[in-house]
Amino acid sequence: MHKFKNLGTNDKIFYVIITVVLTLFFLIVLYPCIYVISASFSSGSAVQAGKVILWPVDFSLEGYKTVFNTKDVWTGFRNSLFYTVVGTSINIVMTMVAAYSLSRPDVPGKNGIMLLFTFTMFFNGGMIPTYMLIQNLNMLDTIWCLIIPGAIGAYNLIVARTFIQNTIPLELLEAAKIDGCSDIKYMLKIVIPLSKAVIAVLVLFYGVGHWNSYFNAMIYLHTKNLFPLTLFLRQILLMEQIDPSTISDPELQAQMAKAAGVIKYALIVVSMVPVMLIYPFIQKYFVKGVMIGSIKG
Amino acid sequence: MAKKKNQVQSPAVNLGVQHRKTLWKQMKSRWQIYLLLLLPLIYIIIFAYVPMGGLIIAFKDYNFRDGIFGSPWVGFDNFIEFFTGRYFPVVVPNTIILAAYSLVVTFPIPIIFALLLNALPGRKYKKVIQTVTYIPHFISVIVMVGLLYQILNYRTGLYGAIYSAITGATAPDILAKGSNFYHLYVWSAVWQSTGYNAIIYIAALAGVDQELHEAATIDGASRFQRVLYIDVPSILPTASIMLILAIGNVMNIGFEKAFAMQNSLNMNYSEIISTYVYKVGLAMGITDFSLSTAVGMFNSVINFVLLLTANWGSKKLSGSGIF
Numbered sequence: 001m002h003k004f005k006n007l008g009t010n011d012k013i014f015y016v017i018i019t020v021v022l023t024l025f026f027l028i029v030l031y032p033c034i035y036v037i038s039a040s041f042s043s044g045s046a047v048q049a050g051k052v053i054l055w056p057v058d059f060s061l062e063g064y065k066t067v068f069n070t071k072d073v074w075t076g077f078r079n080s081l082f083y084t085v086v087g088t089s090i091n092i093v094m095t096m097v098a099a100y101s102l103s104r105p106d107v108p109g110k111n112g113i114m115l116l117f118t119f120t121m122f123f124n125g126g127m128i129p130t131y132m133l134i135q136n137l138n139m140l141d142t143i144w145c146l147i148i149p150g151a152i153g154a155y156n157l158i159v160a161r162t163f164i165q166n167t168i169p170l171e172l173l174e175a176a177k178i179d180g181c182s183d184i185k186y187m188l189k190i191v192i193p194l195s196k197a198v199i200a201v202l203v204l205f206y207g208v209g210h211w212n213s214y215f216n217a218m219i220y221l222h223t224k225n226l227f228p229l230t231l232f233l234r235q236i237l238l239m240e241q242i243d244p245s246t247i248s249d250p251e252l253q254a255q256m257a258k259a260a261g262v263i264k265y266a267l268i269v270v271s272m273v274p275v276m277l278i279y280p281f282i283q284k285y286f287v288k289g290v291m292i293g294s295i296k297g
Numbered sequence: 298m299a300k301k302k303n304q305v306q307s308p309a310v311n312l313g314v315q316h317r318k319t320l321w322k323q324m325k326s327r328w329q330i331y332l333l334l335l336l337p338l339i340y341i342i343i344f345a346y347v348p349m350g351g352l353i354i355a356f357k358d359y360n361f362r363d364g365i366f367g368s369p370w371v372g373f374d375n376f377i378e379f380f381t382g383r384y385f386p387v388v389v390p391n392t393i394i395l396a397a398y399s400l401v402v403t404f405p406i407p408i409i410f411a412l413l414l415n416a417l418p419g420r421k422y423k424k425v426i427q428t429v430t431y432i433p434h435f436i437s438v439i440v441m442v443g444l445l446y447q448i449l450n451y452r453t454g455l456y457g458a459i460y461s462a463i464t465g466a467t468a469p470d471i472l473a474k475g476s477n478f479y480h481l482y483v484w485s486a487v488w489q490s491t492g493y494n495a496i497i498y499i500a501a502l503a504g505v506d507q508e509l510h511e512a513a514t515i516d517g518a519s520r521f522q523r524v525l526y527i528d529v530p531s532i533l534p535t536a537s538i539m540l541i542l543a544i545g546n547v548m549n550i551g552f553e554k555a556f557a558m559q560n561s562l563n564m565n566y567s568e569i570i571s572t573y574v575y576k577v578g579l580a581m582g583i584t585d586f587s588l589s590t591a592v593g594m595f596n597s598v599i600n601f602v603l604l605l606t607a608n609w610g611s612k613k614l615s616g617s618g619i620f
Contacts, residue, residue: 010519018413025410026426029433029488032448035455050458098337101330108324113334116341122545123601125348126593127571128578128586132365133348149344152337183329212437215553219579230439237443238557261453268440268447275435283428287496 040064040265047261063266072236073267076229081274083228084210087147091206092199094151099160100187105170114161121154127219134220145220146210146228153209156202163198164191200285208275229271237264355591368587375591384573392569392596395479395555396547402483404543407491408536411498412528416520427499430492442557445485446472475563482558482567501535502528537611541619545604548596570596 007015034054039047043058051057067073098117102110124130130149139145168191176186192199214230221227324331355375357368379385410430417423436444448455451468460468471477505527513523552571559567570592578589608619 008519010521014416014519014521015418018416022410022413022417022426025491026429029430029492032444032455032488033432035448036444048453050453050461053455053458053462094337094340097333101334101337104327104330106323107327107330108320113338116338116346120341120345122604123349123597124345125351126590126597127574128590128593129348129351129354130344131579132351132354132586133344151340151344183327184333187333208435212435212439213553214437214439214557219575230437233437233439233443234557237439238446261447264443264447268444271440272436279432279435283431287500 036265036268040262040269042262044260044262047265060262063262064270066263067266067270072224072227072232073229073270075225076227076232077270079226080211080229083143083146084207084274087210088203088207090147090151091153091156092202095153095156095160095202095206096192096195096199097187098152099157099164100191102157103161103164104173104183117152117154117157131219140220141222141226143226146213146216149216150209153206156205159205160195160198160202164195168194197285197288200282201288204278204282204286207278211275233267233271236267352590352594354587355594357587359587359590371587375587376595378588379592379595384568387565388568388570388573391566392548392550392571395482395569396550398479398483399486399550400543400547403486403490403494404540406487407494408498408532410491411495411502411532412524414495414499415502415528416524427492430495432492433489434493436489438551438553438557441485441489442554445481445558449481473562475566478558478563478566482554486554497535497539498532501532505531534615534617537615537617538619541604541607541611544607545600547603548600 035052038054038056039052040063041056041059041061042052042063043060044062046052046057101107102114102117104110125133134140134145134149139148172190173186176190181189212230214228214234217226217228217231218234221231351365354365354368356370356372357365358371358374359365359368363369414423414426417426433441447453449472451457451460451470451472456471457468460466472481509527510523513527518526548570550569550571552575555567555569556572556575559572574589574593574596577585577592611617
């Protein structure tokens with residue numbers, strides 16, 4: 001807007017300071033991200049010796065080779081993908097149906113039902129009562145315990161409901177009613193197609209939530225075959241355990257000890273790939289989503 | 298039958314339908330909506346309200362054989378056991394320190410970040426900073442903690458590499474010192490969430506009337522003065538709502554992250570109420586469902602009281618609350 005040289009001294013100093021501060025923060029956020037990627041493409045010995053500072057040293061794919069040869073990683077990846085896709089689909093259907101129904105101004109009792117949902121944002125039964133419920137429903141150690149509980153998040157419901165209330169004019173509903181359109185048909189033909197933006201936001205919120213969660217899996221699952229990727233990541237990254245027998249290549253097994261650091265960096269990159277793939281497509285919507293949610297929080 | 302009895306006028310907006318409808322008629326004509334609501338309603342009752350009912354075992358001595366209803370009542374014994382037990386003086390102060398430290402640091406920083414970013418000239422650079430600072434929010438807790446411990450390793454991590462590149466000596470092992478847990482927890486959250494948490498303030502600042510800025514500029518206000526007297530007041534309402542929500546969640550201080558960060562070196566600092574609830578209830582050799590539920594309930598109730606207090610305080614001070 002203004003030419004820099006035309007500014008007063010005070011403003012010049014101010015702009016210089018904020019530019020420096022923000023750039024510093026920007027670099028602090030960015031640098032570890034670049035470092036992880038660089039380290040994952042370096043050789044195990046370079047990482048171990050602390051030689052990697054910014055760019056890959058002794059470019060090598062040994063970290064990725066080990067990661068892709070580890071059976072647990074594949075199992076986890078497959079399971080996480082399943083939980084994320086199926087779980088998010090259920091989330092979207094349940095949330096949109098509830099949000100649409102509760103957005104209608106002509107439904108007696110909707111405020112009371114909304115309150116039932118909102119209250120769960122601030123108070124819940126806690127770990128053990130929920131665990132006992134899952135136990136009584138015979139969901140322990142099944143895929144369902146990661147998919148069904150949490151099917152509707154109160155916060156996401158508020159986001160979707162507010163979106164529908166604010167962006168879809170009631171005149172459409174009136175017109176549809178006059179044309180003899182039923183309530184369910186109105187939802188399928190009018191509301192859902194007009195709610196693509198908020199559905200994108202919900203996909204991001206729920207999807208990332210499923211992909212990143214480990215707590216429910218940790219307390220409900222015992223069978224290794226059902227574990228999501230985060231549980232294997234926890235074992236490898238935090239508990240320093242990688243079961244050598246699950247690495248199919250014996251040569252790699254020997255390298256393992258040497259390359260522990262590089263493997264971790266490669267694993268971190270691999271686990272981030274799905275989120276980073278969908279992020280650019282949904283990014284433009286999600287700022288909007290955060291906004292909608294907070295207006296009526 | 299019911300049609301005649303319910304001559305109550307619907308409180309809902311009548312959507313331009315001019316003639317009066319009885320409540321029952323209106324509900325009946327909306328049967329499809331109620332059908333749609335059936336599944337979500339069943340869901341929320343089973344998965345949110347049944348566990349709340351399960352809280353009664355906090356007042357019982359639960360055993361598996363007798364079940365929830367058959368187990369004997371013990372009044373407040375479980376709470377007393379917690380208050381007088383040897384973990385109480387550990388987990389409660391740890392939780393309070395961690396929660397207060399987190400709130401004091403992670404609440405204002407996104408606001409400052411948003412104010413600075415908003416004042417930054419140059420749209421493109423602004424956009425780049427914003428987009429990059431969102432990214433860490435999408436890193437999972439496990440990966441975040443793995444990353445933290447990997448990068449801060451005093452020999453093989455980035456921290457060790459930079460330290461020895463500058464000083465030539467081996468770096469001190471900051472991860473081995475248990476009391477660093479608090480700093481690691483809080484400042485890694487700043488790294489991870491500042492950009493994301495600033496979104497709402499950035500959007501609020503974008504809505505500020507530009508004429509205010511122009512008028513102030515003509516009156517000779519510097520950019521810094523405009524930040525203080527135009528930008529800050531305009532995001533105060535948003536900030537107060539965010540503060541209520543933050544206080545209302547302060548005791549829900551993340552189980553996932555604290556538990557993931559926990560190891561034998563920092564156990565004395567990282568054992569907080571939620572990790573203790575998990576250990577007593579599910580992870581120890583002899584689990585105690587009732588004690589664990591009581592401790593969890595203690596935490597939830599304190600949290601809820603804090604929420605109500607913050608909301609009440611905000612209403613008194615600024616006239617706006619979240620309910």
